[in-house]
Amino acid sequence: xxxxxxxxxxxxxxxxxxxxxxxxxxxxxxxxxxxxxxxxxxxxxxxxxxxxxxxxxxxxxxxxxxxxxxxxxxxxxxxxxxxxxxxxxxxxxxxxxxxxxxxxxxxxxxxxxxxxxxxxxxxxxxxxxxxxxxxxxxxxxxxxxxxxxxxxxxxxxxxxxxxxxxxxxxxxxxxxxxxxxxxxxxxxxxxxxxxxxxxxxxxxxxxxxxxxxxxxxxxxxxxxxxxxxxxxxxxxxxxxxxxxxxxxxxxxxxxxxxxxxxxxxxxxxxxxxxxxxxxxxxxxxxxxxxxxxxxxxxxxxxxxxxxxxxxxxxxxxxxxxxxxxxxxxxxxxxxxxx
Amino acid sequence: xxxxxxxxxxxxxxxxxxxxxxxxxxxxxxxxxxxxxxxxxxxxxxxxxxxxxxxxxxxxxxxxxxxxxxxxxxxxxxxxxxxxxxxxxxxxxxxxxxxxxxxxxxxxxxxxxxxxxxxxxxxxxxxxxxxxxxxxxxxxxxxxxxxxxxxxxxxxxxxxxxxxxxxxxxxxxxxxxxxxxxxxxxxxxxxxxxxxxxxxxxxxxxxxxxxxxxxxxxxxxxxxxxxxxxxxxxxxxxxxxxxxxxxxxxxxxxxxxxxxxxxxxxxxxxxxxxxxxxxxxxxxxxxxxxxxxxxxxxxxxxxxxxxxxxxxxxxxxxxxxxxxxxxxxxxxxxxxxx
DNA sequence: TAAAAATGGCATCATTAAAAGACATTGCCG
DNA sequence: CGGCAATGTCTTTTAATGATGCCATTTTTA
Numbered sequence: 165x166x167x168x169x170x171x172x173x174x175x176x177x178x179x180x181x182x183x184x185x186x187x188x189x190x191x192x193x194x195x196x197x198x199x200x201x202x203x204x205x206x207x208x209x210x211x212x213x214x215x216x217x218x219x220x221x222x223x224x225x226x227x228x229x230x231x232x233x234x235x236x237x238x239x240x241x242x243x244x245x246x247x248x249x250x251x252x253x254x255x256x257x258x259x260x261x262x263x264x265x266x267x268x269x270x271x272x273x274x275x276x277x278x279x280x281x282x283x284x285x286x287x288x289x290x291x292x293x294x295x296x297x298x299x300x301x302x303x304x305x306x307x308x309x310x311x312x313x314x315x316x317x318x319x320x321x322x323x324x325x326x327x328x329x330x331x332x333x334x335x336x337x338x339x340x341x342x343x344x345x346x347x348x349x350x351x352x353x354x355x356x357x358x359x360x361x362x363x364x365x366x367x368x369x370x371x372x373x374x375x376x377x378x379x380x381x382x383x384x385x386x387x388x389x390x391x392x393x394x395x396x397x398x399x400x401x402x403x404x405x406x407x408x409x410x411x412x413x414x415x416x417x418x419x420x421x422x423x424x425x426x427x428x429x430x431x432x433x434x435x436x437x438x439x440x441x442x443x444x445x446x447x448x449x450x451x452x453x454x455x456x457x458x459x460x461x462x463x464x465x466x467x468x469x470x471x472x473x474x475x476x477x478x479x480x481x482x483x484x485x486x487x488x489x490x491x492x493x494x495x496x497x498x499x500x501x502x
Numbered sequence: 503x504x505x506x507x508x509x510x511x512x513x514x515x516x517x518x519x520x521x522x523x524x525x526x527x528x529x530x531x532x533x534x535x536x537x538x539x540x541x542x543x544x545x546x547x548x549x550x551x552x553x554x555x556x557x558x559x560x561x562x563x564x565x566x567x568x569x570x571x572x573x574x575x576x577x578x579x580x581x582x583x584x585x586x587x588x589x590x591x592x593x594x595x596x597x598x599x600x601x602x603x604x605x606x607x608x609x610x611x612x613x614x615x616x617x618x619x620x621x622x623x624x625x626x627x628x629x630x631x632x633x634x635x636x637x638x639x640x641x642x643x644x645x646x647x648x649x650x651x652x653x654x655x656x657x658x659x660x661x662x663x664x665x666x667x668x669x670x671x672x673x674x675x676x677x678x679x680x681x682x683x684x685x686x687x688x689x690x691x692x693x694x695x696x697x698x699x700x701x702x703x704x705x706x707x708x709x710x711x712x713x714x715x716x717x718x719x720x721x722x723x724x725x726x727x728x729x730x731x732x733x734x735x736x737x738x739x740x741x742x743x744x745x746x747x748x749x750x751x752x753x754x755x756x757x758x759x760x761x762x763x764x765x766x767x768x769x770x771x772x773x774x775x776x777x778x779x780x781x782x783x784x785x786x787x788x789x790x791x792x793x794x795x796x797x798x799x800x801x802x803x804x805x806x807x808x809x810x811x812x813x814x815x816x817x818x819x820x821x822x823x824x825x826x827x828x829x830x831x832x833x834x835x836x837x838x839x840x
Numbered sequence: 841t842a843a844a845a846a847t848g849g850c851a852t853c854a855t856t857a858a859a860a861g862a863c864a865t866t867g868c869c870g
Numbered sequence: 871c872g873g874c875a876a877t878g879t880c881t882t883t884t885a886a887t888g889a890t891g892c893c894a895t896t897t898t899t900a
Contacts (some may be wrong), residue, residue: 553854
């Protein structure tokens with residue numbers, strides 16, 4: 165409620181002096197500065213960010229686009245952890261976090277971000293092929309992308325190559341030779357994972373038939389269940405299935421249990437992400453945990469740095485390493501050929 | 503980028519005329535209004551909310567406090583669904599949603615909300631006894647609380663009494679006579695649930711020993727596991743356990759499986775909330791689903807109504823009804839006494 | 841007395857609300 | 871029927887919101 169004007173009046177100085185006293189300007193005497201600060205404190209002064217924005221064009225507000233194709237995003241175990249971490253980091257730096265409005269159809273994302281005066285936007289978990297998102301990426305807003313690489317912006321993503329190869333190495337070490345991979349929808353990250361899958365198998369000296377690589381979608385239980393069905397119906401089915409993510413794995417598990425098969429007795433499975441719940445269900449899911457806390461933290465820091473040091477900042481690609489979570493869903497099998 | 507001033511210059515009219523043309527003022531000729539609107543469209547005009555806020559004290563921005571004691575909130579299956587729905591509803595009404603900053607320790611929640619110029623705040627999933635939260639509730643900000651009743655504000659909560667009694671009725675119908683309840687931490691909602699539990703049992707003509715009611719905390723797997731242990735160690739253990747929520751139930755399940763007991767073979771369990779994952783694990787959890795979509799929607803609508811119609815608006819308590827989800831974790835047992 | 845330090849005045853950011861002004865149309869009376 | 875006031879429609883002027891930063895001014899110090 166109290167404004168600079170009120171404090172100025174109360175202290176008998178000018179508004180400019182108050183502004184400078186509260187900011188860290190050097191051209192104010194220590195005595196005056198202290199007097200003003202004390203009075204501001206006393207009167208419960210809070211800066212008016214809108215007024216400040218008008219002059220400085222800085223809102224100290226960053227936007228987040230967290231919405232997948234199905235209109236969720238928040239209910240997405242993996243990304244919500246990233247968002248939580250991003251939010252904490254941004255807030256500690258004095259920024260507030262606002263959802264980029266996805267429901268006002270008369271404005272594009274770019275327009276909405278400008279309208280709200282966002283200092284920057286973090287994008288994750290969205291339909292990257294959407295024209296609206298594309299235009300956002302092409303705009304000159306400060307942007308950081310999570311789990312997606314674009315040319316002009318800083319990208320934060322987990323080390324998918326290492327993740328997939330760690331899983332494959334582990335699965336092979338358990339004696340599996342027939343490993344299938346149900347992938348997510350066609351994205352750059354998916355491409356990296358498939359390439360890593362092929363390479364890891366090659367390294368292990370395994371030949372995998374093309375029928376062992378099937379395309380589903382992330383977090384799509386139904387579609388993943390369908391693909392699992394296809395795999396199990398093969399004349400020579402795999403002994404282990406890699407799923408797009410932990411959530412989708414539950415779809416596959418449904419199909420497996422539906423056939424009265426057991427995990428890992430009849431078939432082994434592995435997920436990807438390391439969502440907490442997958443550690444709590446029995447058998448505990450074997451998966452590769454992404455370091456969501458680090459991803460959110462790095463994304464926030466980079467975005468803020470690009471906002472506060474626009475001249476010196478250069479976009480980077482951050483590969484965040486994760487960790488294999490050895491659960492109980494990959495069983496040891498005797499190799500047929502020793 | 504383009505401001506009213508630019509449009510005014512381009513159209514050869516005054517700034518005020520442009521402002522009124524774009525707003526729905528009646529005292530502008532249709533011709534002028536159209537000309538101005540076309541030009542605004544052409545120039546890609548976007549209102550500057552900060553400037554608007556300065557004049558009108560309306561930010562079209564609402565805050566959300568979604569943070570539990572452990573610093574999470576977003577990763578909370580139940581509340582993240584509520585938030586998702588609240589966000590959708592608010593955004594459709596033209597509002598943006600901003601997290602109430604919980605990390606800048608030099609400002610209280612009230613101060614931060616004022617600083618950010620929030621039109622209102624929705625509170626859920628927080629430590630209601632926290633002094634900071636208390637002050638927020640006592641402030642004259644527009645507030646709606648979710649899953650918590652306070653005197654001066656609109657509250658949106660699920661019909662806990664109906665939820666618990668539905669569960670008990672169902673569990674009794676499956677033949678159970680010895681039903682235990684591990685509760686969440688001591689809150690008004692917990693109180694309602696405990697009362698409902700006692701009443702439902704009384705109605706069913708059952709006497710339950712006090713040792714069957716234990717206090718844990720919501721979403722606390724460890725503590726809930728500990729309580730489950732206590733129940734199983736009783737000389738006369740229950741045949742069915744009601745958990746504080748679905749998440750906590752997994753803690754209990756861990757203890758049960760740890761003893762090589764089966765669900766529902768040896769012991770039956772039920773959760774509360776109806777989080778999606780609980781339907782995907784096997785055996786599927788029997789639980790009571792809260793209508794999170796409705797809760798978020800109602801909360802957003804009420805908050806916005808209280809903002810837009812401050813004079814006619816009166817606080818209300820909304821009881822949102824839920825639905826029993828018959829899973830597989832409550833088994834049928836033969837009653838000992840027929 | 842000049843230089844240095846401290847403070848104040850004022851324009852500015854984009855918007856809106858209230859009030860005033862410009863202009864045309866209508867009604868009424870002589 | 872002409873002229874003047876009244877009414878109504880449309881538009882502009884002015885002021886105000888709160889903070890900042892440049893530049894000018896005043897005060898202090900060397």
